[in-house]
Amino acid sequence: MPVTNTAFDLDQVRRQCARCDLRDLCLPAGLDNDDVDRVDQMVADRTGLAVGDVLYHAGSPFRALYVIKSGALKTQAVSEGGELQVLGFHLPGEILGFDALATERHQCTAEALEPSSVCRLPYSELERICSAVPGLQRQFMRLVSRDVGDDHDHVAMMGRNQAISRLALFLHSLSKRQARLGRSPEQLTLSMSRSDLANYLGLVLETVSRLFGRLQEMGLIEVRRREIKILDMAGLKEVGDC
Amino acid sequence: MPVTNTAFDLDQVRRQCARCDLRDLCLPAGLDNDDVDRVDQMVADRTGLAVGDVLYHAGSPFRALYVIKSGALKTQAVSEGGELQVLGFHLPGEILGFDALATERHQCTAEALEPSSVCRLPYSELERICSAVPGLQRQFMRLVSRDVGDDHDHVAMMGRNQAISRLALFLHSLSKRQARLGRSPEQLTLSMSRSDLANYLGLVLETVSRLFGRLQEMGLIEVRRREIKILDMAGLKEVGDC
DNA sequence: GCGCCGCTTTGATGCGGATCAATTACTTCT
DNA sequence: AGAAGTAATTGATCCGCATCAAAGCGGCGC
Numbered sequence: 108m109p110v111t112n113t114a115f116d117l118d119q120v121r122r123q124c125a126r127c128d129l130r131d132l133c134l135p136a137g138l139d140n141d142d143v144d145r146v147d148q149m150v151a152d153r154t155g156l157a158v159g160d161v162l163y164h165a166g167s168p169f170r171a172l173y174v175i176k177s178g179a180l181k182t183q184a185v186s187e188g189g190e191l192q193v194l195g196f197h198l199p200g201e202i203l204g205f206d207a208l209a210t211e212r213h214q215c216t217a218e219a220l221e222p223s224s225v226c227r228l229p230y231s232e233l234e235r236i237c238s239a240v241p242g243l244q245r246q247f248m249r250l251v252s253r254d255v256g257d258d259h260d261h262v263a264m265m266g267r268n269q270a271i272s273r274l275a276l277f278l279h280s281l282s283k284r285q286a287r288l289g290r291s292p293e294q295l296t297l298s299m300s301r302s303d304l305a306n307y308l309g310l311v312l313e314t315v316s317r318l319f320g321r322l323q324e325m326g327l328i329e330v331r332r333r334e335i336k337i338l339d340m341a342g343l344k345e346v347g348d349c
Numbered sequence: 350m351p352v353t354n355t356a357f358d359l360d361q362v363r364r365q366c367a368r369c370d371l372r373d374l375c376l377p378a379g380l381d382n383d384d385v386d387r388v389d390q391m392v393a394d395r396t397g398l399a400v401g402d403v404l405y406h407a408g409s410p411f412r413a414l415y416v417i418k419s420g421a422l423k424t425q426a427v428s429e430g431g432e433l434q435v436l437g438f439h440l441p442g443e444i445l446g447f448d449a450l451a452t453e454r455h456q457c458t459a460e461a462l463e464p465s466s467v468c469r470l471p472y473s474e475l476e477r478i479c480s481a482v483p484g485l486q487r488q489f490m491r492l493v494s495r496d497v498g499d500d501h502d503h504v505a506m507m508g509r510n511q512a513i514s515r516l517a518l519f520l521h522s523l524s525k526r527q528a529r530l531g532r533s534p535e536q537l538t539l540s541m542s543r544s545d546l547a548n549y550l551g552l553v554l555e556t557v558s559r560l561f562g563r564l565q566e567m568g569l570i571e572v573r574r575r576e577i578k579i580l581d582m583a584g585l586k587e588v589g590d591c
Numbered sequence: 592g593c594g595c596c597g598c599t600t601t602g603a604t605g606c607g608g609a610t611c612a613a614t615t616a617c618t619t620c621t
Numbered sequence: 622a623g624a625a626g627t628a629a630t631t632g633a634t635c636c637g638c639a640t641c642a643a644a645g646c647g648g649c650g651c
Contacts, residue, residue, distance in 0.1 A: 262434060
């Protein structure tokens with residue numbers, strides 16, 4: 108038992124994972140209580156981010172991974188020619204920073220789209236504990252694998268040559284991710300601007316705006332600024348498949 | 350190297366990693382001799398694939414990862430609506446099958462574009478040995494991270510709205526990957542058809558064919574069927590940046 | 592309140608890449 | 622060598638999305 112200010116605070120700090128809503132989606136999933144506490148102790152800190160705050164910059168040295176506890180972030184990379192590409196929108200339970208491992212430097216910039224909080228996992232610690240706790244190793248891999256799968260979905264979406272399919276696919280997949288978090292799959296609150304979304308989809312913002320209009324005319328969704336209500340999930344999925 | 354059934358060859362079979370050209374790019378990188386042998390023992394088999402052979406199908410249960418020893422493969426996914434998307438072209442030293450971990454089923458199909466050979470890594474073994482050999486764990490993560498980085502490059506490429514930028518970026522990045530394998534960065538032999546390449550780039554094959562022509566007219570490359578010679582690397586990179 | 596600023600929508604136009612179609616080049620088999 | 626089949630090139634046309642431009646809508650400070 109390490110010594111700190113008050114025993115009361117200690118318990119609060121140390122048992123956050125056990126009480127976190129995301130424990131079944133996040134690293135502790137499937138672990139027993141003792142191992143959850145070891146994960147808890149590994150978490151260096153839980154940082155709050157305001158809208159626009161940057162968690163890490165492309166090019167900065169890699170030290171830790173992050174798991175999103177609440178809020179939403181985007182990741183984006185800038186090419187040498189200055190072209191920007193939004194790589195992903197990330198929700199609670201997702202892991203960030205993994206692409207930095209190969210080069211020891213972050214390959215993209217992670218920025219908060221909403222007030223958010225993230226759990227910082229120093230990589231050296233994570234490696235050490237993963238070796239000791241097989242279940243953690245496995246769950247960690249699962250999170251990374253899910254991330255790879257999301258990237259593949261992104262590519263598949265950008266491969267569609269009908270722009271409306273891309274938007275429909277995006278809304279459908281966002282809906283599924285929301286549902287995974289226990290939120291309503293019909294009522295979406297987009298945390299990103301039209302511009303970010305357009306870039307993510309490989310379109311321009313005017314096109315995205317028009318397509319929201321068209322999907323609304325088709326009776327598939329209801330749009331009011333960044334509030335989207337999905338009226339016809341099956342229809343949306345159909346549009347997604349060209 | 351032909352493999353027969355005599356005990357004499359056993360040593361040869363068991364020390365393949367130590368003598369493999371890829372040992373510095375692949376899992377054994379950075380390991381000492383004893384640990385390399387442990388990796389070696391983990392490799393269930395080294396399978397040869399003919400052009401068109403499928404290593405695994407989307408939907409099939411996940412049992413093992415694969416590292417490419419020689420040749421080239423493509424991975425592709427088919428949406429529920431039947432739309433096909435080529436997700437990647439994979440060269441020696443790259444790891445395949447990781448996207449299956451989250452769901453325990455392969456999310457895409459891996460098919461040989463050339464006569465190839467792959468090393469099969471049963472995942473349960475890999476997990477076990479990773480726990481015991483920290484250096485292996487780290488190198489494994491590095492390979493996966495590189496894969497994630499490649500996916501991000503793919504997205505960035507598809508985000509370009511000038512089709513010629515996409516092709517230029519593809520050629521440039523393929524050149525770099527060839528160089529990493531110790532091959533000439535100027536002389537490329539494409540192992541994929543125009544159709545596969547077009548799909549990968551989010552274009553149609555006619556467009557790709559025309560763009561090869563245009564890059565050739567611009568004096569940046571020389572095209573003869575699937576043999577591409579890069580004449581002006583800097584110019585190619587410039588076209589890649591819109 | 593009013594004005595300012597960023598975000599979003601809506602409109603008009605032009606171009607780039609998809610599509611349809613035909614020809615050519617290469618490979619394989621007999 | 623010739624035939625047949627596949628892959629790649631080249632051509633003509635059309636449509637969808639990018640581009641340029643302007644107006645509407647909210648949020649926020651003065």
